[in-house]
Amino acid sequence: MGAPSPSLLTLALASSLAFIATSTLASGDEAAFIGCLIENSHPSYPIAPAIYTPENASYAPVLQAYIRNLRFNTSTTPKPRVIVTALHESHVQAAVICGRENSLQVKIRSGGHNYEGISYYSLSESPFFILDMFNLRTIEVDVANGTAWVQTGATLGELYYRIANESGGIYGFPGGVCPTVGVGGHLSGGGYGNMMRKHGLTVDHVVDALMVDVNGRILDRVAMGEDLFWAIRGGGGASFGVVLAYKVNLVRVPETVTVFRVARTLEQNATDVVYKWEQVAPHLDEDLFIRLIIDVVNSTTPQNGTAKTVRASFLALFLGNSTRLLSITNESFPELGLEPSDCTEMSWVESVLYWTSFPAGTPVEALLSRTPQVLNHFKRKSDYVKRPIPIEGLEYIFARMIELVKPILTFNPYGGKMAEIASTATPFPHRAGNLWKVQYAANWDEDGEEAAAYYIGLTRKLYEYMTPFVSKNPREAFLNYIDLDLGINRGDEAAYTEAMAYGVKYFKGNYKRLISIKTRVDPQNYFRNEQSIPILPRQRS
Known part of the structure; x- marks a missing residue:
C-alpha cells in the first residue's frame, strides 16, 4: 500500500x-x-x-x-x-x-x-x-494542509527529510532526535524531542491512525472510536493491535534555528551552572530547549588525588537566530557564559543532524540511512524531577557519579507547552508539575553476561542514589524508556497484579482507563508483552 x-x-x-x-x-x-x-x-x-x-x-x-x-x-x-x-x-x-x-x-x-x-x-x-514493519514505510506529506500520513515502519529521519524537502523547509515535526528510531514505537509510546517546550509531545500532533485490531480488521479513527484512538497515542500501541500508519499535523519552523553545545567541568564551576540551569531551563522562552548531559571525564587539573571530574554539557536548540538567543541567555542564564562563537545558525532539518552528532557539513540525505551510527550494549532508566535539586544534592550526586564513572545523566527540561496540556489528554501523564525528565544511560562494548551485570548494576546504583531527588508515590517513569526493572507481566492469571508495578509509574491516573480499553478491544489478551497493558481479571476465559 x-x-x-x-x-x-x-x-x-x-x-x-x-x-x-x-x-x-x-x-x-x-x-x-x-x-x-x-x-x-x-x-x-x-x-x-x-x-x-x-x-x-x-x-x-x-x-x-x-x-x-x-x-x-x-x-x-x-x-x-x-x-x-x-x-x-x-x-x-x-x-x-x-x-x-x-x-x-x-x-x-x-x-x-x-x-x-x-x-x-x-x-x-x-x-x-x-x-x-520495516517495509511499510511510505510517507505522504500534504504541504497545503500541513499534515502527513506516515507508515509505522518509517524512521524519524525519513519523516523529517520528507517533511523538510517537500515543504521547502517551512515545516518540521516535534519528534525524537535519533533519526533511526521507528515511527511506530516512538509515537505509540508518547514520543518527545527538542521542540516539546514549544509544541508538546509527538503524540499531541497525531490526528488519525490506521490499525489492525485483534480480529484482523483495519480501523481508522472513526472506526476504532475515541477511546482506542486515545490509547494508541502514548499507551503503547502493541498492547492494543498493530498500528499501520499515523496522520500527523506538522509544525511551522523558522528559516533559521540556532544550536550550541557548551561544556563545564567541576573545575569550571559546573555545580553552580547546573544549579542555575535547574532554576531557569523549565521557564525560559519556549523557543529555547537546553538539554543537560552530565558525565564523568578525565580531569585536566586533578584535585584531592582523583583524576576524574564531572562534566556538564548544555546542548540547545533555539527556534530563532543567534542574536535573539544571546539576548535571552544573557538576561536569564548569564552563568552559562554563552558567546556568539558558541552559536551556529542553520536550518531546522540540519539541526537534526547536529543533535545526532553528525560531522558539520553532512548532507541532509544522511537522515535516510536506517543504520545507526553506533551499536553497543546498553541499559536505560528514567525519572522525573518536581523540585530543583539543592547544591548539596548536586554535590552528592556528582561524587557518586565519580565513584561509578560509567552511567550518564541526561536532563530534559519541561515547561512551556508541556505545562499547558492536560495529563489526561493522552495516556502520557507526565505534564505540569514536572521540571524535567531524567534518563540514566550506560553503554558498553564488552560481550557477555558478566559485563552486562556490571554495567546494569552501576546504572541501578545511580538510580538508587537519585531517589531523594525525584518523584514519589509513584516514582514516575517514561514508557518509551522501557525498563524491565520496574516489573514484568508474565501474561498469565497473575498479569493484572504484576502489571500494577510498572503501570502506575508509566501512566499514573490514566492506567485504569487503559486497562478498561484493553479489556474491551482485546478480551483474550492476545497483544501482550512483558510490560503490556493487562486485561481485567474477571474478563479472563
Whole structure:
C-alpha cells in the first residue's frame, strides 16, 4: 500500500477481512501458522516472500538487521519461530489472525530501538513470531494542509527529510532526535524531542491512525472510536493491535534555528551552572530547549588525588537566530557564559543532524540511512524531577557519579507547552508539575553476561542514589524508556497484579482507563508483552 489516501482507506475499511478464511489448524504449530498465512494470502499481494524461518538463509540477517541493543543479539537470546516482514497491510491482517488462531505470540517491531529488546525477543517460554514493519514505510506529506500520513515502519529521519524537502523547509515535526528510531514505537509510546517546550509531545500532533485490531480488521479513527484512538497515542500501541500508519499535523519552523553545545567541568564551576540551569531551563522562552548531559571525564587539573571530574554539557536548540538567543541567555542564564562563537545558525532539518552528532557539513540525505551510527550494549532508566535539586544534592550526586564513572545523566527540561496540556489528554501523564525528565544511560562494548551485570548494576546504583531527588508515590517513569526493572507481566492469571508495578509509574491516573480499553478491544489478551497493558481479571476465559 502507498500512504493512506482517502480512496485506499475506504477500500481497506470495506474489505479488511474479505480474504481471510477461518483457520482450524493445530494450536502452537508454526508450520500450521505458515500454512494459514499462505492459505489466506491476498491474491494480489502474496505473503510467501515475507516469511522467514530458521531454515531460511536470510533468517539471521533479517532478525539482526533491526536489533539496536547488542545485549539481545546473542546465541542464547530466545529467537522467533517465524519472522513476517509485512509487504502489505493484508500481511499484517493475516499474521494477526493466524498468530492468534495458532497460539503464536506476536512481537511487533518497527525500528528495533526498544530499550529492552521486547519487540523482537521474549522472556516467556511461549512460542512467538516477529511481525516486522520495516517495509511499510511510505510517507505522504500534504504541504497545503500541513499534515502527513506516515507508515509505522518509517524512521524519524525519513519523516523529517520528507517533511523538510517537500515543504521547502517551512515545516518540521516535534519528534525524537535519533533519526533511526521507528515511527511506530516512538509515537505509540508518547514520543518527545527538542521542540516539546514549544509544541508538546509527538503524540499531541497525531490526528488519525490506521490499525489492525485483534480480529484482523483495519480501523481508522472513526472506526476504532475515541477511546482506542486515545490509547494508541502514548499507551503503547502493541498492547492494543498493530498500528499501520499515523496522520500527523506538522509544525511551522523558522528559516533559521540556532544550536550550541557548551561544556563545564567541576573545575569550571559546573555545580553552580547546573544549579542555575535547574532554576531557569523549565521557564525560559519556549523557543529555547537546553538539554543537560552530565558525565564523568578525565580531569585536566586533578584535585584531592582523583583524576576524574564531572562534566556538564548544555546542548540547545533555539527556534530563532543567534542574536535573539544571546539576548535571552544573557538576561536569564548569564552563568552559562554563552558567546556568539558558541552559536551556529542553520536550518531546522540540519539541526537534526547536529543533535545526532553528525560531522558539520553532512548532507541532509544522511537522515535516510536506517543504520545507526553506533551499536553497543546498553541499559536505560528514567525519572522525573518536581523540585530543583539543592547544591548539596548536586554535590552528592556528582561524587557518586565519580565513584561509578560509567552511567550518564541526561536532563530534559519541561515547561512551556508541556505545562499547558492536560495529563489526561493522552495516556502520557507526565505534564505540569514536572521540571524535567531524567534518563540514566550506560553503554558498553564488552560481550557477555558478566559485563552486562556490571554495567546494569552501576546504572541501578545511580538510580538508587537519585531517589531523594525525584518523584514519589509513584516514582514516575517514561514508557518509551522501557525498563524491565520496574516489573514484568508474565501474561498469565497473575498479569493484572504484576502489571500494577510498572503501570502506575508509566501512566499514573490514566492506567485504569487503559486497562478498561484493553479489556474491551482485546478480551483474550492476545497483544501482550512483558510490560503490556493487562486485561481485567474477571474478563479472563
